[in-house]
Amino acid sequence: MIVSEIFRSLQGEGKNQGRPCTFIRLAGCNLRCAWCDTPYAREGGEEMSVTQVLDRVWLLRGTHICITGGEPLLQREDVLKLLEKFSLHGYTVEIETNGTCDFRDMQPYASICMDVKCPSSGEKSDLSLLSFITPRDCVKFVVADEDDLLYARAVMSRCEIRGEVFISPVEGSDYRAVADQIVEENLPVRFQLQLHKILGVK
Template sequence: MKIAEIFTSLQGEGKNQGKPCLFIRLAGCNLSCRWCDTAYARDGGTEMRCGEVLEFCWRKNPRQVCITGGEPLLQKDALLHLLTSLHKRGTDVDIETNGTIAFTDVQPYASICMDVKCPSSGETSDLSLLAAIRPQDSVKFVVGDEEDCRYAHRVMQDHPIAGECFFSPVYGADCRPLVDYILENDLPVRFQVQLHKVLGVK
């Protein structure tokens, strides 16, 4: 599989925010979001065998692993081998995906965080995939302005979501209007800034 990087840090967002985590960032993406903060992972990467990645994991022996990208599900066949081994070990695994590729076949081994693309990203997600979100999964809307908030609001109204929903502001955006929209509409979401950027860690 093509790996952009493997590193340890605190999980900066999502349901495990603040927890120590081993990140496996796969290279390659099928989108080009305007506010992407990991553009270096859109292509390239280092070819690694699944066994090599697992050896690294066993040395670190993490409680929590986050598989991210890029878009990790572009390498789903190789990823499934990795996931089954981590699952057998009892490792808690999250997968961050951009919501363009079906993920039901990886759900037995990991929780899903589906990033629904809002208008400011310049991209779109497949909203039909929201039907597969379970209570242990989550959905993230990266919002840059009120238009993004209105879009996310409509999505939640039109597509009942079983998992927790997060509103995460585009880094550097004015948060006040975004918070005001949530409060004025009493949205069932958690507003969450990117902790790793606040702390200045990877």
């Protein structure tokens, strides 16, 4: 598999925000989001075997793993092998995905955090995948403005989402305006600032 980096940090978003976590960031992505915070992971990376990845993770310690990217599900076969190994060793795993690749074969081994792309990103997710989200999983909308919030609301009204939904303002946007609109419309979401950006960590 092609790995951009493996490191320890705090989980910055989603259901496990604030928890110490080992991140496996895979290289390569099929999207070019306007507000991507890891453009370096779109290309390059280091070729590593599943065993080498496991060894690196073991040395870093910790039992919570996040497989992210880029778009990790572009390396589906290797990710599945990795997940099978992690399940044997008692790790808890979550996968962050951009909502363009089917994740159902990953769900027996990992929770899914699906990032639904809003208009300001310049990209689109496959909304049909939302029907496969379970209560164990979550969905994230990163919003830059009112149009993005309107889009998120429209998606939630059209699609049944059984997992928890997070709204995260883009760094530098009007956080208070987003929060106020969520309260005013009583949206069934959790407002969440991206912790890793506030702390200046990965």
